[in-house]
Amino acid sequence: MDKESSLNKSLHVQNKLSRRDALKLMGISPIAATVIANSVTPIEAEASTNVKGKIVILGGGAGGIMAMAHLRSKISNPDITIIAPNEIHLYQPGQVFIATGVYEADDIIMNNNDFIPDDIKWIKDEAKSIDADNNKLTLRSGEEIAYDYLVVATGIQYHYEWIKGLTKEDIGTNGLSSVYLSDLEKGTAQGGTLSWKWLNALEADVQAGKKPRAIFTQPSTPIKCGGAPQKMLYLCADYLKERQLHTEFIFTTAGASLFSLGNVTKELQKTQNSYEGMSTKFKHNLIEVNVADKKAHFHYIYEHTDEWGTESREEEVILDYDYLHIVPPMSPVDAVRDSTLVWKEGRAKGWLEVDKFTLQHRHYQNVFGIGDVCGIPMGKTGGSARHHAPIMAKNLISAMQKKELKEKFDGYTVCPLKPRYGEIIMAEFGYDGPMPSVPFWKDISVPRASWWIFDVYMLKPMYQHLMMRGLM
Template identity: 30%
Template sequence: MSESPYLRAALPSRRDFLAAAAGGVALAGLGAPVRAQAVRTAAKIVIVGAGAGGTGIANRLAERLEGATITIVDGRKDHWYQPGFTLIAAGLKPAGYSVSSTGGWLPRSVNWVEEYAANIDPVAQTVTTAGGTKLDYDYLIVAAGLTLNWGGVQGFDLAQVGKDGIGAVYAGPDYAEATWRAMDAFTDTGGTALFSRPATEMKCAGAPLKYAFITDDYLRRKGTRDKSQVIYAAHNKALFSVPIVNEKLKLLFRDRGVDVRYDHVLKGIDPTARTATFTIPASQAIKDGAITDTPATEQTIAYDFINVIPPMTAPKVVQESGLSWADKWVGQGWIEVDQSTLRHLRYPNVFGIGDINGVPKGKTAASVKWHIPVVEDHLVAALQGKEGTEVFNGYTSCPMITRIGRAMLIEFDYQDNLVPSFPGVIAPLEELWISWLMKETALKPTYNAMLRGKA
């Protein structure tokens, strides 16, 4: 969800930026880059999922290929701009800000099957839809996204969102708006706000933190922070997987007076009692040469406002396809792709884009933006009997909102390196207005341009 690109790819490098600023309209004369000549092929390509990744690659392939039969399978009529959910839940945008029509983004030459995929058979090379239509493919692109397992939080029901201090930003644009209503009412009076994240892989791991910052900001603006407690329950011993970012976030949370609880995994809530129960895994410690075992326990925390985020897994159709890792992320079902080429390790005619990929980083729209050119390159090269050269380095971006009006433009790769798009200009670990301006104004246009295959 987060973001947010800053999409390193989307945004200009400093040199590009200066050139554009200096050259301005003069650049028009130099024009667009020379387009690669369309590749002729009779290949049948099926794309499962018409979200950010599926739509973006469909547009790229429609432009690059001539004669290919490209079919995209997705039953959802609405396209959701998920990085916008945080802004909706912050009361800055209406629910409609994130909603558009799936069909409006797809090129005419691509055949959209408006049904969900029910079966993927990588051996027979077929995809079967919920309506029973069987689609043969030569190449398959899995861009199915992920499933929010709401059932994984006991006592929680989506119908509760917006009432009794319950929020669920991830659930969709309307739920994000309902979450804003609950948060707005909560911050009017103050109390205990409770935030957490699931122990599974998740999309936009920065979003739970952002929402804690935003709620803290509203409490301060409304003068109710003094009589409130903001609790952030981390699923392990860190707030963020990138060490240097984790340290910065710890400092910021200390500055904001956020009460951090580590090793807390949300198990369930009791909406009537307004309590949440967390599982604390068993642990072992050595002190003075003696080993102390602490068994797994549960802890209950009372709240007045909670943002519920459920465990996330690959969709059932993918989990049952045989494409998932057998020995990694067991039970979560992310597909077994090479982390550099995003090509399936056992079925070379299968590629993955977006959240579905079983790679160590990158369940964000910003990563999708970098997945697309890599998959495009390797797939088009394969159609020509060649090997592609593009590499995905794990690029992930997270415009970490630290209050309304400020953000940190955090970008990193597989090795936990910070890879800022504007080194020396926009400091990644500083709370800046310019980073907020980008999140607010440039992110969605850049995302939309990506959907159209233009960025």
């Protein structure tokens, strides 16, 4: 179904359904969704291996839980301890759908009690430091935990405070929003709800005849789900466009292009052109916010050419805004960053120093990584963590058996870009280029209504009932 007819359908049923249901229904294509579902085959159960050793998994988010499930299913009588402060488990990709009125806040809340079985020792604390030379870590409580094998799955931390003039508490006030805002330790995700309120306030302003300027930022650090800043940009623009409410949208990114793959970049540029009043400022990194005066300061680096040649210049650019959607700078959590486990230099500096194929630490052979914390040259997504899990688990077991590590990660990552309601560009790729999971949809840059249905309705139950249980 094309977008227009899907929209007509959703508007037609809007009288009977809530606005949220109508937003969800845009792009419905059950046949294609069924095809997709059938194309995803659960991993076959494998025979248990009788290996000995205490495995400690650090972190109870997507990667930590998947690592636990895969290891537990592969080892007979496993000795696994998981250190995870959070009982609440957030389905983080759903934050974008909350922010754009498709999901409600409760839709993304899950419970780690449902994922962590009784035969796994669960310590509800977090690591303060890791002493990899002595195979132990220290918890916030002061307790020391020794391990034979360590799986690091601590994800990412946000740094709103690295932007001068801004505190986390400012988000939700004075036209500021951020879909990322959450406290993973406590299991709270305010970012989605605050951004939905923010979009409604923007809508009300335009309806009142104002011409607000909305700026959407992307920082210079690696971020989880690199597509999320643009998902927010396009869905917010489409939300207003459908209501005939035109406004000024500026995307400011520290990067030099919209995406890392040429044909996807072209499609995103086409998307931007379809929104009147939308523009992008490349190489603009948000460094300061004057919250009271609504001014955003950017560090801008550019090439200057004159009769003397070309040189790199930099300057501070100040933009007024009415609404500012902030994607914070991100880093590994302190316990990992301050340990001996991280890259000391290069572009992955501070991230876990694992081999990009085996996910084994490059110096500590009893340490493995999974998920966003890994210092490898590929995206930080839940989709990557799902592909890491079986590879990491099999390689860890091989290490326990003192055998060669045979499993190799191919760099798979996925970015479900949302150019408008009802369509998704499912950009799946790896170290060697595009990796479409539906073989007959080779061109990963094509926006498809079926991927919207898959993402809105099917991915969350698959995450909850299959991926978190090591069945996919």
